[in-house]
Structure formats: C-alpha cells, structure tokens
Amino acid sequence: MKKPRPVEPSALRLENQLCFALYTASRALTRAYQPLLAPLGLTYPQYIVMLVLWEGDGLSVSQLGARLALDSGTLTPLLKRLEDNGIVERRRDANDERVVRLFLTASGRALHGRALSIPGELACRAGYEPDAAGLKSLNRLREALEALTRRLDDASTGRGCEADDP
Amino acid sequence: MKKPRPVEPSALRLENQLCFALYTASRALTRAYQPLLAPLGLTYPQYIVMLVLWEGDGLSVSQLGARLALDSGTLTPLLKRLEDNGIVERRRDANDERVVRLFLTASGRALHGRALSIPGELACRAGYEPDAAGLKSLNRLREALEALTRRLDDASTGRGCEADDP
DNA sequence: CGATAACATATTGCGCGCAACTAAATAGCG
DNA sequence: CGCTATTTAGTTGCGCGCAATATGTTATCG
DSSP states (O other): OOOOOOOOGGGGOGGGOHHHHHHHHHHHHHHHHHHHHGGGTOOHHHHHHHHHHHHOOOOBHHHHHHHHTOOHHHHHHHHHHHHHTTSEEEEEOSSOTTOEEEEEOHHHHHHHHHHTTHHHHHHHHTTOOSSSHHHHHHHHHHHHHHHHHHHHHHHHHSOSOOOSOO | OOOOOOOOGGGGOGGGOHHHHHHHHHHHHHHHHHHHHGGGTOOHHHHHHHHHHHHOOOOBHHHHHHHHTOOHHHHHHHHHHHHHTTSEEEEEOSSOTTOEEEEEOHHHHHHHHHHTTHHHHHHHHTTOOSSSHHHHHHHHHHHHHHHHHHHHHHHHHSOSOOOSOO
C-alpha cells in the first residue's frame, strides 16, 4: 500500500504562493487604474467592457461574456449602470427577442479618445520605459498569464488529477 | 508648443492589455481553487488569511492587513465568518483594548493538514510537472508579479508621471 | 488632570463575481 | 401544430474589496 507522498510544510508559506502573488497583483492593478478611470466615470470592470465595445459594438451580452469570461449575473447590472450613465444602449434583437445587443452612444464613443492615453500613463507611472526592453518583459508576462489562464480553465473543467497508477 | 504625442489606437485592444490578462488569470485561479477549498469550508480569500495564521497566530487585524494589503472593511466581516465557523478566535488585547488578536482554534489548526496538498493538487490539475522546469517557470512568474505589484503600489502612492520637460 | 490628537477596529454603502434559480423566447421534434 | 428542450437574459443571495465614516481606546500635550 502506498502512503500519500509527504508534503513539505513550506508548501503553504504565503511567500511561496503564486496564488497570493496573482491575487495581490490583480488588486494592485485595479487600484492603480482607479484614479485614471475616475475622471471618465468608469470602474475597472466597466473599462474592460468598454475596451471590447470600442473594438466594435452591436454584440450580444453572451458574446461579451464569452470574451470576458463573465456571466449575465455580473454583466446585466454592470451594463445597466453603463446605460444609466448614457454610455451604452441596450436593444433587443428584432429577429431574436432573447438577445440584447449592445451599442455605444455618442458619449460612449467619445470616451474612447480620453481612454487612449491610460495604458501608457499607467505604464509610465509604474516606471516602465515606453520603448525599452521593459515592453518586451510586459509582453512576456502577459503571455505567461494567458497560458496560466488556459491551464487553469482546463483544470476547472476537468476533474481530479492522475493517480499514482494509471 | 508640443502636441501630446499621438497614441496608437491598438493601445486599447483587449488582447494587448496586461491588465485584462491579469484580471482574467486572477479570476481563473480563484475558480480553480474553489472546488479544492469547498471541502474545507473556506473561500479563497479566507484561505489566504488562513495561510498567514497557519504560519503563526496571535497577530492583530492590522498586522494581518499589512501582510495581505487588506483593510478592516474587508477583514472584519471575513474574520467574523471564520469565527462563526469555529476556525478562528478573536480576542481583544488585554494591554491595548483597541487591537484584536487572532488565534486558531483546534479545528483551525486541524485544517492545516487537509490544506497541505492543495497547491500541489492544483499544479497537477493545471498540468505542471512537480519537479520539472515548470516549477522554475512558476517561480519566475511569481517574481514578475511581485515586482509588478511593487511598481503599481508605488504608482498608486505617487502622483502623475514626469512630463516632457524636467 | 483634561482636552485633543492619533490609533485600531467596526460599520455602511456600493460595485463586482459567481452560483443558483427564474422568465421569456426560440428551436426541434413527434 | 403542439410540446418539450435549449438558449438568452435577468434576478437573488452571498462574499469580497474598498472608500468613507463612526466608535471606542490610548497617547500626548498643556
């Protein structure tokens, strides 16, 4: 009979945890964005939604949700707030009354210009040189995070891990 | 007079955004942890708190908050829930009635054993080899995130960026 | 000692995320 | 056609994060 392999107690030390680094970095980024987004009247998740709509509007709530990995429980109230603020319009599709299509209003489109400088401003505040190898390192970090996300989503979908004997 | 330097419209494309990759990866990680933590009766932020307390209890709410970059608005209700679940005890410091010190109960300590295998299990589910160079790449990712967090916190503390002329 | 400032935690309010469930519309099938 | 299954949003409930504020405690200064 096999004993479950022993686990080092240090496995749970906070500073060893990728999970904690990721959790903290994500919150730090949201905090850093907040003062830049406040003048536009946007929260950070609202800004993420606007990034998609600025690329092209008219998509449905579920298409937006697929892009962002968010469901209607999050998006519906968020989009209603954007609509209340006059930035977004929600219209039922005439051919399929189930789907709600999302459109930018004039002021929603106008926000795009004011948002353009935000990523650069944030990178600058964080001390990244705009043209240096720092850009390359940011890209590598982004790719590593995307790879991690893919693996984690697979892990959530699948169940368990292979045991000792196949 | 200098024009503000033009910004590429692609600056706002979603797939170019480190911020989106980080936001998505953080949520994916929380989702991946959730089925492993549910048997312990812990949410992901509660697990992060327990990681600190397992390293040593008796610390104050503000010390815990400094470690996690969380304030009492988040921690107080979270800790009350842990106390209601019989995992943590909150005691006012006898020498300073302002501070609340946090202690593990017996069942809180007992949870530690059940939690030890979680990081490895998750790494395995995500397809990382436990002893391969994959471990090294996870460490590099963690260090990159920690460096980013430090820079972002500096950016949040400080104000603005240097202009074109010093 | 008494007033006041500084400090530690608690409370309130709001906006996510997400699970679970509901409601309405369409698709598909006998 | 009628009935069920599927699809799409919306709703509810709960637990964060975090800003703003309140409450109670200790320190400081005259």
